[in-house]
Amino acid sequence: MRFTLPRDIYHGKDSLEALKNFTGKKAFVCVGGGSMKRFGFLDKVVGYLKEAGMEVKLFEGIESDPSVDTVMRGAKEMLDFGPDWIVAIGGGSPIDAAKAMWIKYEYPDCTFEDMCKVFGIPTLRKKAKFCAISSTSGTATEVTAFSIITDYDKGIKYPIADFEITPDVAIVDPALAQTMPKKLVAHTGMDALTHAIEAYVSTANCDFTDPLALHAIEMIQKYLIKSYNEDKEARDEMHNAQCLAGMAFSNALLGIVHSMAHKTGAVFGDYGAHIIHGAANAMYLPKVIAFNAKDKEAAKRYAKIADVLGLSGNTDEDKIKELIKYIRGMNDELNIPHCIKHYGADSYPTENGFVPENVFLERLHDIAVNAVADACTGSNPRQPSVEEMEKLLKCCYYDTEVDF
Numbered sequence: 001m002r003f004t005l006p007r008d009i010y011h012g013k014d015s016l017e018a019l020k021n022f023t024g025k026k027a028f029v030c031v032g033g034g035s036m037k038r039f040g041f042l043d044k045v046v047g048y049l050k051e052a053g054m055e056v057k058l059f060e061g062i063e064s065d066p067s068v069d070t071v072m073r074g075a076k077e078m079l080d081f082g083p084d085w086i087v088a089i090g091g092g093s094p095i096d097a098a099k100a101m102w103i104k105y106e107y108p109d110c111t112f113e114d115m116c117k118v119f120g121i122p123t124l125r126k127k128a129k130f131c132a133i134s135s136t137s138g139t140a141t142e143v144t145a146f147s148i149i150t151d152y153d154k155g156i157k158y159p160i161a162d163f164e165i166t167p168d169v170a171i172v173d174p175a176l177a178q179t180m181p182k183k184l185v186a187h188t189g190m191d192a193l194t195h196a197i198e199a200y201v202s203t204a205n206c207d208f209t210d211p212l213a214l215h216a217i218e219m220i221q222k223y224l225i226k227s228y229n230e231d232k233e234a235r236d237e238m239h240n241a242q243c244l245a246g247m248a249f250s251n252a253l254l255g256i257v258h259s260m261a262h263k264t265g266a267v268f269g270d271y272g273a274h275i276i277h278g279a280a281n282a283m284y285l286p287k288v289i290a291f292n293a294k295d296k297e298a299a300k301r302y303a304k305i306a307d308v309l310g311l312s313g314n315t316d317e318d319k320i321k322e323l324i325k326y327i328r329g330m331n332d333e334l335n336i337p338h339c340i341k342h343y344g345a346d347s348y349p350t351e352n353g354f355v356p357e358n359v360f361l362e363r364l365h366d367i368a369v370n371a372v373a374d375a376c377t378g379s380n381p382r383q384p385s386v387e388e389m390e391k392l393l394k395c396c397y398y399d400t401e402v403d404f
Helices: 015-021 041-051 068-081 092-107 182-201 211-226 233-254 255-263 278-292 296-308 318-331 357-373 386-398
Strands: 008-011 026-031 055-059 085-090 129-134 146-151 156-161 169-172
Touching: 008 015, 008 233, 015 041, 015 169, 026 041, 026 068, 026 318, 041 055, 041 085, 041 278, 055 146, 055 386, 068 092, 068 146, 085 092, 092 129, 092 211, 129 233, 156 233, 169 233, 182 211, 182 233, 182 255, 182 278, 182 318, 211 233, 211 296, 211 318, 233 278, 255 357, 255 386, 278 296, 278 318, 278 386, 296 318, 357 386
Parallel strands: 008 169, 026 055, 026 085, 085 129, 129 169
Antiparallel strands: 146 156
């Protein structure tokens, strides 16, 4: 077994200043929409890198759910510039995109299909090192071996998974997380909770990942709702909690909550919206717990999570029911729907969601096939058949009980 983290994690107030001490000649900085620029953090990053004596080139405007096209375009600019540091700042999207660009920069002949071979990426760092600076409290991609890239032609999100793309340096500065709008706090926070829970029950869990997962779960219980309600101290704590959850899942891997979220996220894009990743996880997590709890070892672990959260119940079965109820209650407090049928185009609960029932049913089989084949399915404690995955997805559409 292997446990891999960034060599250095700078955290706490003003940790962004660590960039001043980097050694190198050229830094290629990847950033998303505009919030990092608007709040002055991009200027700080560029200033600190220049103070370290580096020439800096910006690659701006990386979209949410970054595309294969964006990755290829960025990699071409990297090849033209020749950096020895790649610095990505923002939420999961710019960091994930930069990780994929990094692979293509080091290996120009590598195709996107090559990148998607699980743990099949050749040795990196022959040209550049990688620094990730997170501004959202959820994906934890600043410490993980994963990147999610969307192929819009197929409407599918693909996870790239390899310890090679674990950043060399992560900067977890709480000031950046203070800029998140409430909806983003909710979605990224539930993404972090899903990371911690899936890591703890994964078939790849171990003594090194369990403490990280459980402590992250405790912290998220204590701070997520407060952070959502604009408590600044809680917002700082959530930035640490999501990072701990990331350390856990990067090494223990994930499960079918993520498989389903990856394969439903963009597949209804022709109806005007995506199912946002964190919201998808929040909706599917209670259903997957009920499904996985049929496995005895997983049931014990879910019961342990309920104990850590201080939930009631005399038997494992009772505790798991309370855990499911508790997570659904969190979704209510965070204004997240319980099912796809009630998921509005704006991500808020509504009577008639943006995914029509007939369209969902038409696409159900293909979504199920793709979800079963997802890289995250292999470490799920209970291996679903395509038929079971279809039934589970129906439960996630209609918000019905999982009884199989």
